[in-house]
Amino acid sequence: MRKTTAFAGLGLAAALVLTGCSATAEETAEEPMTSEENEVEEAPMIDTVNSDGSNLRAQLTALLADHVYLAGAAIDQALQDGGDLTTEQVGAAVAALDENSVEVAALVGxxxxxxxxxxxxxxxxxxxxFVNYTVAKATGDQAGVDQAVADLGGYAVSFGQLINSVVPELPAEAVQGELEMHAQTLLAAIDANIAGDPAYFGLLKEAASHMPMTAAALAGGIATNLELQ
Structure with missing residues (x-):
């Protein structure tokens, strides 16, 4: 508990007694503190590092960043395997991504x-x-690309509505915007990967770096709703 103490200044009293040509200084006296000056003000201190709200935000940030990298790894593996989604490597990558989804849901739960x-x-x-987009983009299927983009846009809307129904403090449009940004940044990385552009790695990192903002929005709304510190 942080305490703030008010201290009174030290008053110095000096009296000179004149006796002819000589002077004698009296001893210095310290003025006593008044009751008001001696009061100790106490204010509650919030632990913003270990609070429930900050822990929720930290865990969401880590899991959502993992989501981006695991999605990138699964898509990259699918591309390496020529679009065959049934290979053992792709299956393992998808399983790791799904485990992350379960962890995110458990945190919300x-x-x-x-x-x-x-x-x-x-x-x-x-x-x-995202898988449909990747396959369509890699095979030159523009109609498939357009459909996947539309599906992601529709998902952002429905997800925003779902979150708002649980956490009214989070506007559906705000959540929708976060998901749209997630889609845009990850699709940009996928495009670079398909094209063999080395910029893929930086774009994937950029997509992951957006996740702390998404986590902050979600955790902030939940903390407000549940009155967490």
Missing amino acids: SAYPDAEQPFLDSWRSHIPF
Whole structure:
């Protein structure tokens, strides 16, 4: 508990007694503190490092950043395997990505148990749209590309509505905007990967670096809703 103490200044009293041509200085006296000056003000200190709200934000940040890199790894593996989504390597990459989805949903469920499964079902549903985009882009199927982009846009809307129904403090449009940015940055990385552009790695990092903002928005709304510090 942080304490703030008000201290009174030290008053010095000096009296000169004149006796002819000589002078004698009296001893210095310290003025006593008044009751008001001696009061100790106490204010509660919030631990912003270890609070429930900050822990939620930190965990969401880590899991959502992992989501981007694991999605990038799964898509990259699918491209290396010529679009064959049934290979053992692709299967392992997809399994790791799905495990991450389960962890994100479990974190949300720790705050809202009834929302865990609906969140997981919704979150899982947007991942195939990135796969569809990748396959269509790699094969020159512009109609498939357009459909995947439209599907991702529709998902952003429905996900925003889902989150808002659980956490009214989070506007659906704000959540939608975060998901749209997620899609745009990850699609840019996918395009570079398909083209064999070395910029792919920087773009994937850029996509992941957006996740702290998404985590801050989600965690902030949840903290407000549940009155977490």
